[in-house]
Amino acid sequence: MKPRIRVLSDAECLKIDQASRSLLMEVGVQTDNEEALELFHQAGAFVDSKSRMVKIPSHVINKTLAMCSSCVRLYDRKGGTPLLIGGDRVYFGTVGIATNVLDFNTNSYRQVVCDDLRDIIRLSDALDPPDFILIPATPTDVPSSIVDMVEFKYLLMNTRKHFIGEAQNRRNLKKCIAMAVEVAGSLEEIQKHPFFSVLVCLTSPLLLRTDAIELIVETAKLGLPLFIESGPMSGGTSPATLASTVVLANAELLASFVLAKAVNPAAPLIYASWARILDMRAATVSHGGPEFPLLRMATTQMAKYYGLPSGGGGILADTKSIDVQLGMEKLGTGLLPALADTNMVVGMGLFADENAISLETLIIDHEVCGWINRVRRGIDVSDDTTDISIFAKVGPGGDFVGTEHTLQFFRTEMFIPKIMDRGFLSLDKDPAAKCMRTRARRHFKEVMDRYVPPVLADSIETKLDEIINE
Amino acid sequence: MSPDTYINDIIDAIIRLEGDRVTTLAVKAIDGGVPPLVVVNQALTAGLRKVGDLFADEQMFLPELVQAGNLVARTMEKIKPHLAGGQGYKRKGLFMIATVEGDVHDIGKNIVNLLLSASGYEVIDLGKDVPTQVIVEKVNRLSPDILGLSALLSSTMPAQQKVIHVLEETGIREKVKIMVGGAPVTRSWAEKIGADGFAEDAASAVKEADRILGSG
Numbered sequence: 106m107k108p109r110i111r112v113l114s115d116a117e118c119l120k121i122d123q124a125s126r127s128l129l130m131e132v133g134v135q136t137d138n139e140e141a142l143e144l145f146h147q148a149g150a151f152v153d154s155k156s157r158m159v160k161i162p163s164h165v166i167n168k169t170l171a172m173c174s175s176c177v178r179l180y181d182r183k184g185g186t187p188l189l190i191g192g193d194r195v196y197f198g199t200v201g202i203a204t205n206v207l208d209f210n211t212n213s214y215r216q217v218v219c220d221d222l223r224d225i226i227r228l229s230d231a232l233d234p235p236d237f238i239l240i241p242a243t244p245t246d247v248p249s250s251i252v253d254m255v256e257f258k259y260l261l262m263n264t265r266k267h268f269i270g271e272a273q274n275r276r277n278l279k280k281c282i283a284m285a286v287e288v289a290g291s292l293e294e295i296q297k298h299p300f301f302s303v304l305v306c307l308t309s310p311l312l313l314r315t316d317a318i319e320l321i322v323e324t325a326k327l328g329l330p331l332f333i334e335s336g337p338m339s340g341g342t343s344p345a346t347l348a349s350t351v352v353l354a355n356a357e358l359l360a361s362f363v364l365a366k367a368v369n370p371a372a373p374l375i376y377a378s379w380a381r382i383l384d385m386r387a388a389t390v391s392h393g394g395p396e397f398p399l400l401r402m403a404t405t406q407m408a409k410y411y412g413l414p415s416g417g418g419g420i421l422a423d424t425k426s427i428d429v430q431l432g433m434e435k436l437g438t439g440l441l442p443a444l445a446d447t448n449m450v451v452g453m454g455l456f457a458d459e460n461a462i463s464l465e466t467l468i469i470d471h472e473v474c475g476w477i478n479r480v481r482r483g484i485d486v487s488d489d490t491t492d493i494s495i496f497a498k499v500g501p502g503g504d505f506v507g508t509e510h511t512l513q514f515f516r517t518e519m520f521i522p523k524i525m526d527r528g529f530l531s532l533d534k535d536p537a538a539k540c541m542r543t544r545a546r547r548h549f550k551e552v553m554d555r556y557v558p559p560v561l562a563d564s565i566e567t568k569l570d571e572i573i574n575e
Numbered sequence: 576m577s578p579d580t581y582i583n584d585i586i587d588a589i590i591r592l593e594g595d596r597v598t599t600l601a602v603k604a605i606d607g608g609v610p611p612l613v614v615v616n617q618a619l620t621a622g623l624r625k626v627g628d629l630f631a632d633e634q635m636f637l638p639e640l641v642q643a644g645n646l647v648a649r650t651m652e653k654i655k656p657h658l659a660g661g662q663g664y665k666r667k668g669l670f671m672i673a674t675v676e677g678d679v680h681d682i683g684k685n686i687v688n689l690l691l692s693a694s695g696y697e698v699i700d701l702g703k704d705v706p707t708q709v710i711v712e713k714v715n716r717l718s719p720d721i722l723g724l725s726a727l728l729s730s731t732m733p734a735q736q737k738v739i740h741v742l743e744e745t746g747i748r749e750k751v752k753i754m755v756g757g758a759p760v761t762r763s764w765a766e767k768i769g770a771d772g773f774a775e776d777a778a779s780a781v782k783e784a785d786r787i788l789g790s791g
Contacts, residue, residue: 504681504682504685506637506638506641506682506685506686507638507641507642507644507645507689508638511638512592512638512639512642515636515638516636521636529758529759529775
């Protein structure tokens, strides 16, 4: 068996499902967007044009869910097999709206610039995991009106892995897609093998903003994958009970799915959540406490309850430095969702609430993911792995170190860390010489020395800049 | 094939842990006129040193290190007749090794043993939990160049000190160089108890032994 965790019983999933359906029917979601009101109306929802409230009856949700696939294929530009999002597969990705970077050379915070974005994407491209790249930082040295497109350009230019891009409105999204067409050759090619998805962040509680609607409509129209996140904050933008927070996140996601499927029944959808808590002392959101993985496991289970591909935040940290707290938060918020089979865990590299990224934390998170993946594989108990002939060969009192058997199995049975400090205590040596951070920095250099970034023709870059500046 | 090609191929085969290929190449090289001593020093010992470096650099792992040691030892066995022919081959020295009294941990000691053998030392392994008196008697009788004392527990480290003490009392301390090692052992402990050498892992044990005997 493989170690797996559930936090909700079947009956509890049903109870949350019922509460979300009641919420969508009794309270509803609100939007000022005419296009969305019309689409909801066509889908069979009750739309009050005065209050702009949309109430969604249960049968509309059922119809929507019946149109959803249990598996979304995420392609890349390497021509490899796509990531199959759904079921018990778990993939790790970066994430970041971070505008700050902990500088690799000075170890002090400063604002993210485009060069940082390039470096972080390239490191993400070099390491494995991340299995995919959600835009990992927000550069501050370009006008905010085009920052989303600049990010998209940097993703196109610096990775061939699947990526999740963001856009602030329809116009910018269309330009992003035009840039992707430049690289891929045609829109049809992208539609056949979508090598990027579009990120949508919903607004809690129960508000559908026009920018989110535009992204959903435009992306769904083209049949490209949507990674839709709902991130209510317990005690802030959702009630203080964790269960109600799951009810709300679930309702908001279902409503957005109704909208997407009203546009195009074939739209590939991923049910993702950042449901979390508002810290009542710091008055800020917390991603590193125990509630975060609890909520992630719960939203994941709700996705599975409907047979949907799931995703959401994980491997996160509130700490402002690369310290003991970072290790504790990253492992806790990464391991638990992974054991609940959250299909796309996004968070690699991010820390300091959601405010900072660094090359070191990305390397550390790569190690954390390796550790987690080993736990997920569990203990392989088979005739091969329990064969007693090796005991006879070695005999009582012997050792197994030099046997063929050990040579055959140690690399798969044991996680081989890259940067964890192991080995014995050398009292006469500096204990920090081999500490994880030091080793992370060394490993970064090894990885990047070997790395060959993807190459795009200069003419393509010129073309991408033209599209951005049109 | 030129001697250099043989040497490079043998080193490559050791790193790839291709035991049969190592032996075949070594025999072929000697048959083809490469001096046996060159095969031992520049190919087999050098290959093993490379494996030790890769191990220290975390690119190769313990089971591979031991395998490499084993396969070089097997090849040495095979080409021994050529070495005995008075072509200038001499063992680097006689190394006696033991895990001290009260301590039953010997995996580390066995690896040290293996690497020493493979790099040209004649090794006498007294085993584990060896009573101090037995060690002293063996030193007296067999006159090793170096005595290696292993202790994995901080509680058995004093037994290393005791061996040195008894050797002194018996008046044969000056007959032998002493190296200590084991997880809790440090260079300062080695100095404190009057040992001649210390190594923190198997690869550096070989280097330390070479240094002590001035043959590195």
